[in-house]
Amino acid sequence: MTGHGTIEDPIVLRDVMVPMRDGVRLATDITLPAQGGPFPTLLHRTPYDKGGARPSEISVADPVPKTNLQVAEGLARAGYAVMTQDCRGRYGSEGVFAKYMGEGEDGVDTLAWARAQDWCRGDFGTYGLSYSAHVQTALAVLRPPGLRTLFLDSGGFWNAYQGGVRRGGAFEMKQVTWAYKHARLSDAAKDPAVARALAQEDIAAWIEAKSWHRGASPMRHVPEYEEYLFEQWEHGAFDAYWQAPEIFGAGHYAALAQYPTFLISGWYDPYSETMFKHFEGITGNGGHAELVMGPWLHGRRSQSFAGDADFGPHSRLDGAIAPDYDTLRRTWFDHWLKPETARPRPATVQWFAMGGGTGARTAEGRRDLGGLWRCDTHWPPGDTREVAYHLAAEGGLVTDTPAPGAAVFVTDPDTPVPTMGGAITSGEPVMEGGVFDQVTTPETFAARPPFGPIAARGDVLSFATAPLEQAVEIAGTPRLILELATDVVDMDVAFKLIDLAPPSEDFPQGFAANLTDGILRLRYRDSWEKPQLLTPGARVRISLEAPPVANIFAVGHRIRVDICGANFPKFDVNPQTGADAPNATGTRIATTSVFLGAESRVILPLRSP
Numbered sequence: 001m002t003g004h005g006t007i008e009d010p011i012v013l014r015d016v017m018v019p020m021r022d023g024v025r026l027a028t029d030i031t032l033p034a035q036g037g038p039f040p041t042l043l044h045r046t047p048y049d050k051g052g053a054r055p056s057e058i059s060v061a062d063p064v065p066k067t068n069l070q071v072a073e074g075l076a077r078a079g080y081a082v083m084t085q086d087c088r089g090r091y092g093s094e095g096v097f098a099k100y101m102g103e104g105e106d107g108v109d110t111l112a113w114a115r116a117q118d119w120c121r122g123d124f125g126t127y128g129l130s131y132s133a134h135v136q137t138a139l140a141v142l143r144p145p146g147l148r149t150l151f152l153d154s155g156g157f158w159n160a161y162q163g164g165v166r167r168g169g170a171f172e173m174k175q176v177t178w179a180y181k182h183a184r185l186s187d188a189a190k191d192p193a194v195a196r197a198l199a200q201e202d203i204a205a206w207i208e209a210k211s212w213h214r215g216a217s218p219m220r221h222v223p224e225y226e227e228y229l230f231e232q233w234e235h236g237a238f239d240a241y242w243q244a245p246e247i248f249g250a251g252h253y254a255a256l257a258q259y260p261t262f263l264i265s266g267w268y269d270p271y272s273e274t275m276f277k278h279f280e281g282i283t284g285n286g287g288h289a290e291l292v293m294g295p296w297l298h299g300r301r302s303q304s305f306a307g308d309a310d311f312g313p314h315s316r317l318d319g320a321i322a323p324d325y326d327t328l329r330r331t332w333f334d335h336w337l338k339p340e341t342a343r344p345r346p347a348t349v350q351w352f353a354m355g356g357g358t359g360a361r362t363a364e365g366r367r368d369l370g371g372l373w374r375c376d377t378h379w380p381p382g383d384t385r386e387v388a389y390h391l392a393a394e395g396g397l398v399t400d401t402p403a404p405g406a407a408v409f410v411t412d413p414d415t416p417v418p419t420m421g422g423a424i425t426s427g428e429p430v431m432e433g434g435v436f437d438q439v440t441t442p443e444t445f446a447a448r449p450p451f452g453p454i455a456a457r458g459d460v461l462s463f464a465t466a467p468l469e470q471a472v473e474i475a476g477t478p479r480l481i482l483e484l485a486t487d488v489v490d491m492d493v494a495f496k497l498i499d500l501a502p503p504s505e506d507f508p509q510g511f512a513a514n515l516t517d518g519i520l521r522l523r524y525r526d527s528w529e530k531p532q533l534l535t536p537g538a539r540v541r542i543s544l545e546a547p548p549v550a551n552i553f554a555v556g557h558r559i560r561v562d563i564c565g566a567n568f569p570k571f572d573v574n575p576q577t578g579a580d581a582p583n584a585t586g587t588r589i590a591t592t593s594v595f596l597g598a599e600s601r602v603i604l605p606l607r608s609p
Contacts, residue, residue, distance in 0.1 A: 010034055010076035012069065015092055018085070020109045027092030028085040028110070030119075031072035038121040039081040040148075040337040041114055044068065044128050045107060045135045047087040047097070047182070056129050056153070056299030059324035060316060063302070071326075078330050079338070081119050085110060087135065089187075089224070097186070099179075099228045100134060100160070100246050107139030115146060125333050127151040129299050130271075130425070134246070137278075140259055141245045141252035147259060149336040151329055154265040154298055158277035160247035161238050161528070164270060168544055169521030169528070170492060170571035171233050171581065174270065176207060176217075178426040179229045183222040197221045204430050207569050208446055210413075212582035233572075233582050236521075238528035250281065257287025262332045264317075266296025267354065267516070268306045268433045270423045273547035276379055283347050291379070292321050293351040293550075295371060297433050298425035301325060307421050307434020309513060310366040315352055320373055349379045353473060354515070355499060355552035361506035369435065369513065374550065380476035384605045389465065389559065391482075391600040397463040397561060404597040407461050411491060411565030411576070413587040417459060418446040419570040421514050422496075423547060430569045438498060438512040438562070446568055453512070455562060461594060463602075464500055464560040468553055475550040476605025478516060480561070483541045483599035486522075486592040489533040489578040494519040494567040497546060497602075498560040499553055512560065518546035519571055523578075533578050539595070561602050565590065 011032040017025035029050055033039060048054065050068050057066040066074075072082035088106055089097030107126075114120045124147050126136040133155030140150060150156070157164055165172055180203045189195045201218035212233075219226035235241045245252060261282055263275040275291055282289040294315060297306045301317040302325065304310055314320055322328035335345065350373060357370020376382060392402035418440060424433035430445045438454040440447035455462035480495045496517040503510045523531035525542045534540065553559055566573050575584040594600055 008034060010073045012073075018110055018113050020088075020106055024088060024095035026085050026088060026094070026106060026110065028083050029069065029072070031069065031076045031082040031084070032119050033076050033079055033081070037081075037119045039079060039119060041081040041083065041120050041124050042075055042333065043083045043085070043107070043110060043124060043126045044072070044132060045085045045087055045103070045110070046128060046132045047090040048131070049091045050084045050086045051091070054129065056301075057325070058302050059326065060302050060318040061324065074326060075330065075333075078334070080333065083110065083114060096224055098224070100138070101244065103135040103246050104138035104142045107135055108142050108144045111144050111146060122146045123148050123337060125149045125151065125337055127153070127329060129153040130155045137249045137256065138246040141249065141255045143255050143258065149333065150259050150261045151332055152261055152263050152275070152278065154269050154271045154275070156249060156274065156278065157247045158249045158274045158281065159242075161242040163273050163547070165232050165247070167571070168519040169236065169524035169531070170519050170574070172270070173207060173430070173569045173572055174424060174426045175229060175232060177203060177428060177430060179219050179225045181426070183219050183225040186222055186225065188222045194221050204445070207430055210573055212572070214583070230582065234580070236580050237531055249278065253281035253285045257282045257285035260288040260336050263289060263291040264301070266294045266298070266301065266306070267352075267549055268296065268421075268423050268435070269298045270425055272423055276548050279349060279379055288345070289347055290345070291349045292317070293349070295352045295354050305364070305366055307432065307436045308366050309369040309435035310362050310364070311352065311354060311369050311371045312357065314373070315371055321350060347377055348375060349377070350375045351475065351550050353475065353550040353552050356471070356554055359501055359504055359507070359511070367507065367511055367513070371552070374475070380605050381607060383608045384476050385608065386603050387606045388601045388603050390598065391463045391594065391596050391602075393596060395463050397465045397559060397602070401598045402596060404595070406593045406595050408591065408593050409459050409461050409564065410589060410591050411459050412589045413566070413573045413575050415448060416446060416566035416568035416573045417454065417457065417494070417564040418444050419567050420444065420454065422517050422570060424570060427569075435513050438514060439509075455512070457564075459564055461563040462560060463563075464558040467502065467556050467558055469555065470609075471555055472553040472559065473551070473607040474604050475607055477548045478518075478546045478605070479543060479603040480518065480563070481541065481543050481601055481603065482563070483539060483595040484592055485537055485539045486534065486590050487536045488576045488588050488590040489536060490521065490523045490574060491576050491590050491592065492519055492521050492565050492571070492574040493542060493544065494564050494571070495544065495546065495602075496562045496567070497549065498562060499551055500558040500560045502556050515551050516546040516549040517567060518544045519567055520544035521574060541599070559604070563594065565592070
């Protein structure tokens with residue numbers, strides 16, 4: 001253990017090995033104010049190298065990512081002791097990494113150790129992004145002594161089965177790309193033979209080939225990574241595995257409500273829905289929560305664009321919500337850990353309603369989507385109402401009940417509908433998050449000729465309103481209800497909500513901006529716990545949701561809904577044979593009829609004018 005410091009500079013204790021209950025020791029950097037003590041203590045646990053820099057730790061004024069140590073030093077200068085720790089089995093810490101599992105107990109043991117140190121006052125806050133948010137809720141549900149407040153950024157599972165690992169019964173393939181990337185960064189890859197074997201793998205080709213079997217994956221060279229990945233993938237039903245406290249905050253809101261919690265994320269972040277669920281669960285159980293939702297990618301709160309859309313400089317956190325992220329985080333902790341600065345705070349939701357921009361092409365080549373900040377004390381906002389838009393013949397989307405009819409689409413698991421943007425992170429090299437015109441090109445992963453508009457594919461049903469005569473604003477959770485019949489025993493239904501702009505000088509073909517998307521594996525249509533295969537030819541009614549979104553559909557735009565059988569590689573592909581993915585062999589083509597009229601509709605949360 002080494003330390004250094006002056007009167008002005010914080011004291012840094014490097015690589016303190018903190019013991020856990022099973023004897024495993026976790027490497028921890030401790031950053032202390034130069035004078036005084038004991039101090040309120042902040043804990044940041046990470047699998048991404050406590051000694052590294054985080055791309056999310058930037059501001060508009062300072063776009064160079066700060067290291068974890070620089071963040072800790074800033075907080076120490078504000079009067080906090082800061083513990084920055086490598087998670088079990090990662091970088092300097094001992095033990096075996098099992099993604100998400102055991103993080104709560106390791107957090108509890110870390111706080112217990114800290115309470116015995118003379119620099120620790122015994123009251124704690126936690127902070128961190130993504131996995132470093134997941135470990136916070138895993139800790140909080142165990143109600144450790146002294147924990148006072150959480151600062152959750154884009155994570156902290158409400159239900160990993162319904163967001164983050166799986167959704168609607170399908171598996172999120174970002175877990176595969178994440179596992180491969182971090183297997184290559186693991187201690188095992190320090191073995192030159194392992195590193196060489198991993199480097200020779202083509203993760204994109206393996207994903208596209210859909211030969212998803214244990215022992216045949218690129219992660220097989222680091223068995224602990226292949227093991228946890230396939231364990232997640234093979235647990236298709238909502239069983240006890242998914243109810244472990246580390247990944248199921250939904251079962252523990254009475255505990256989480258004890259801790260005032262700041263929540264922040266973006267519409268194009270895979271944990272956007274999680275943050276709204278936390279807000280509802282914490283406030284619904286009498287706790288205090290505040291939420292900020294921008295039009296951002298994962299952790300990119302200081303940039304104004306996501307994919308091929310730009311929302312304007314006012315869409316960034318800096319200057320709109322707080323001077324910068326550092327100030328926002330520090331102010332939160334000052335309020336809850338320094339009682340002399342506390343004052344009553346209302347529960348609030350601040351969100352960015354996308355849309356309403358000029359639609360012009362920016363200097364960087366993106367579309368100016370625009371948008372406005374909104375605020376309420378509730379979510380969904382108090383002025384929303386649900387409005388049904390019915391699926392009609394010839395691709396219409398209407399508020400009146402249309403005549404009965406049917407629309408037919410054919411799905412082939414060997415040529416799935418490709419992903420084009422959305423709420424995605426860690427998807428490289430096969431997918432990217434954000435807004436994209438829904439038109440495939442030769443660069444679109446898994447797309448095949450003829451390239452062009454997604455809506456023109458024979459395996460996609462597309463329904464759109466007439467051009468709007470007045471603007472329509474939504475804020476909340478879109479829901480799709482379908483009545484259908486198919487000739488296979490299982491299939492997926494995926495849908496996407498789109499803001500369809502008319503042709504313009506800058507975009508002569510128009511622009512189909514993806515807003516949010518959902519999916520349902522039909523064996524789970526009635527129960528997540530007890531899947532049941534379909535009877536071929538039988539009519540069934542299904543209901544599925546997309547994560548919440550807020551958007552202003554401008555005059556002249558159309559509200560569009562696309563319906564198909566896949567969103568790949570965002571989600572794995574259903575073989576449509578009744579077999580589980582992964583480890584399935586063979587596929588079947590499905591012909592599916594969607595019954596139009598009163599039976600099938602999308603329900604949108606409209607705000608009153």
